[in-house]
Amino acid sequence: MSQTELPPTESVSPRPPAGPSDFFSELSHADDLYGKLWTLANNLWWSWHPECDAIFRDVDPIRWRQLGHNPVALLREMTPERLADRAGELVLHSRINYAYRRLQEYLTSSQTWASTNAGVLGAKPVAYFSAEFGIHESIPIYSGGLGVLAGDHIKSASGLGVPLVGIGLYYSQGYFRQYLDEDGFQGEDYLETKIENLPIQAALDSDGQPLTVAIDTRDGQLFAKVWLMHVGRVRLYLLDCNVDGNKPEDRELTSRLYGGDERTRIRQELVLGVGGVKALAALGIDPGVYHLNEGHSAFGALQVVRQLMDNDGMTFEDAVQLSARATCFTTHTPVPAGHDRFPPALVEEHLGPLRDALGISQKELLALGRVDPDNDNESFCMTVIGFKMSRCANAVSSLHGVVSRRMWQSMWPDRAENEVPIGHITNGVHVASWLAVQMQTLYDKHFHTDWKHRLQEPDAWQAIHDVDPGELWETHNSLKHNLISFVRRRFSRQCRRRGESDNVVEAARHILDPRVLTIGFGRRFATYKRANLLFSDMDRIAELLGNSDRPVQLIYAGKAHPKDEPGKKFIQEIANLRHDPRFAGRVAFVEDYDINVCRHLIQGVDVWLNNPRRPLEASGTSGQKVVLNGGLNCSILDGWWGEAFNGGNGFAIGNGRSHVSDEITDRRDAESLYQTLEEQVIPCFYTRDSDGLPKFWIKRMMNSISTLAWRFSSHRMVADYTAKSYVWAAGGVTCEMRYR
Structure with missing residues (x-):
């Protein structure tokens, strides 16, 4: 039997079942609204459609966060009557019906890219x-x-x-x-x-x-x-x-x-x-x-x-x-x-x-x-x-x-x-999964109406150059505020879980500054990815972070394999910088890196740092997600960045060469990283025009989006x-x- 001969996806799902095998039992007409939400929850299509995410969040914002953004778990806690009450209070009926219709149209459409390009x-x-x-x-x-x-x-x-x-x-x-x-x-x-x-x-x-x-x-x-x-x-x-x-x-x-x-x-x-x-x-x-x-x-x-x-x-x-x-x-x-x-x-x-x-x-x-x-x-x-x-x-x-x-x-x-x-x-990366709602709204306003259907085409992204620089910068800063609020919540919760003092917990609620150049680093803490490269010269990085006129702050996240003791040591070194007065409030390590943490980081950072030992990064995709949201990459010329960097759409560390000695390579790359930050990244970010806008920085943001977003989308990849x-x-x- 071919894929096209498989039974069609079920269109309606039931009230909370006793077990997974009961998900698609018969639904009474009285439970129509409830059933439509179950249908949405039972197809992960909802996860890359923000209007669906918003429906589940609005039903119960507190439980939505506590349940890890899980719509099935959320609906299992609700009765049809309670949902009907919430839907009435929030006027959700039309939103639910619209989302449900969109899903059905999506599942039944025969007019797709593949129907034309891959009929076999x-x-x-x-x-x-x-x-x-x-x-x-x-x-x-x-x-x-x-x-x-x-x-x-x-x-x-x-x-x-x-x-x-x-x-x-x-x-x-x-x-x-x-x-x-x-x-x-x-x-x-x-x-x-x-x-x-x-x-x-x-x-x-x-x-x-x-x-x-x-x-x-x-x-x-x-x-x-x-x-x-x-x-x-x-x-x-x-x-x-x-x-x-x-x-x-x-x-x-x-x-x-x-x-x-x-x-x-x-x-x-x-x-x-x-x-x-x-x-x-x-x-x-x-x-x-x-x-x-x-x-x-x-x-x-x-x-x-x-x-x-x-x-x-x-x-x-x-x-x-x-x-x-x-x-x-x-x-x-x-x-x-x-x-x-x-x-x-x-x-x-x-x-x-x-x-x-x-x-x-x-x-x-x-x-x-x-x-x-x-x-x-x-x-x-x-x-x-x-x-x-x-x-x-x-x-x-x-x-x-x-x-x-x-x-x-x-x-x-x-x-x-x-x-x-x-x-x-x-x-490449799935645009709809990683693009912030605020950026999508910006693109919807300025891009051609069919841009979402042409994600892998260069022309679809060129309208970014027509966006008012102030509007783009304001949208980015909104996302940056969201990121810092998220990090403060997570960081204070980490301190509270460890039983630290009320003063420490309160200080954690105020770390980082949304006005400061914010660099993010999030990935697996394998040693070849060199998470600690930026701290090769502690005095030099302390001076950069603590500069009174042009300060810098860092957000780290990532897991080491349970058996990777050197990787765990890297995490410990970075996480404990919070105890050093030179770095307190300027360096944060966010626990339990996952898709949710990644989403917040890549949507809100100014700069995404990637400094593996070349050529050991096969590709890397986190920096591609940053591109979609207006962040800039600062990376070793390895993996995808080796074919992406054009001199004006981000920043490069090193010249694309490595020494036969890892020690010499690390020393060279660390020096290049410091120089890139000191001579390019920081001056570009803090140089403002009469309107207070970093016009050269914003130009790089636009160049990054127009040259990279289409090229490194998973639609192009597939x-x-x-x-x-x-x-x-x-x-x-x-x-x-x-x-x-």
Whole structure:
């Protein structure tokens, strides 16, 4: 069955159910308003439409914030009568009806970008595999950049009408909740998510029964229940191992994201890849394209081969050729430690039954995951099998493509480095998810009426140059005030939780100054990202921050992996600067970085700081989100910024070169960072005209938006994947890409 033949998305959802499987039961006419809100809550389309977000917030602003902006949890606390009362008080009826109609029109429209540009996919949908999906803060099945990128990818696939289904894992405890103790050291809490508070339902098999798949291993079967979540037009299927039939330890397999030892990891990846492909078959979905987002799901390619052998009587070699043609593989990391590797015994334990079915030897199986097939000492690498089991592979920025071709050249020893078949499609971000309401209002006022339907087109953004500079600056300052208010709330709450004095809590409510140049830094605290680079010279940065005429303030956020002690040390160093009189009130570390914290930061900062050790940042997308909201990037020329910076749309750190010595590179980059701040960023921000406007700064804001917003949108990214990869993999004609 093709994607277009799947049953239509349900249009009405019920009153609060007893469990997720009851979400789509019959609704009485008396509950019409209530049901329409449930319909909106049960499709994550609402999360990138601010008018829907505003409806849920207005119903009960306090509980909305306390419940983490979760509409399902909010509605479960309300009766139809109470909602009717609130709707009457706030005159919500027309707003709810309008939002409901818009959702129905969106779901049923056949006039999409893909219907014109990717017709072949209508009968051959894309199956998009990812270990995590960051869609909204209320759905905690993501850890960071990879997941948020995957979430943005499927949102844009929905917006463009690309026939696509997502495959992932349901993590009942998600990633950890971060807190800092009294010494500023990171601690981790794992909280169980109440599945009844999620917009999720059991996926049903052809007999209308909840679907569970079984995966064979040498030590018994693994079972996974399949859940379904609606993300606009896209269906996202999530596999959950907490089911009867599994051993107690296996029921915990999908409880935490990126937790446990390598045995846990390989079993998670077996469930994602093999279990995901089996789930699609059981659902009657026959993809024309398999997109493996990073190596975590690469085992799935072997299951596709098995199905071709079983269903069509193919030999192993012929099935590999056919499945590889339909498989696209995206690699995301130039850091060697970021590629999962497993010892042969662990691979045989988990892939042995599948290997038997494929009719290949253990050596032949292991060769698929080895750069050198004859090296018995080489471990099995998920990235290597991803490359070998696909015919279309890409990195996620131009520079990352160069690095990846160099990194993996030994897999193609007969080819020159520039002929290694790894192309690139630069990452982008979902505009509607990250654009502040105030900026959207500004764009609606000045841009062409159809700009939201042409996000990936340069012309759609050029009207920013016609906006009055004062209006743009006023809008930005409004967002900056919102950010500082948010940080003050969070910072004071952190102090109160640690039991600090009333004076300290009160001081936390007044940190930062909306008039001061505000620099933000938010990302994973891996050491190569060098979160502490700005503090290489403490006296120099203290002088910058404390300057009486042109002061600077810093907001940091981010998590270190629970096992990354150096990363945790970086967090501690920065968080404890609040105790240093030179930095008190000028440096704030916001705990528990997530989509919500990120949204506030990228919408309100003046400058977004990114200073990884080049070329270890594959792409990066946080700075792309800043662009949409008028902030400026100050970054190493790495990842996306290496192809984005044009001299007048932000600021560059360094000259794009690195020394063979990391110590010398760090010293050079720190000096360049200080000079860039002292000689470019700070003077540009504080130089004002007769109206009090930083006209040169505002010009850079406009240049940033006009040159970058379209280019680094996920609509452009998904359009590129469709034109350069998906259509070709599904048997159509495509643009140039690197194929094998």
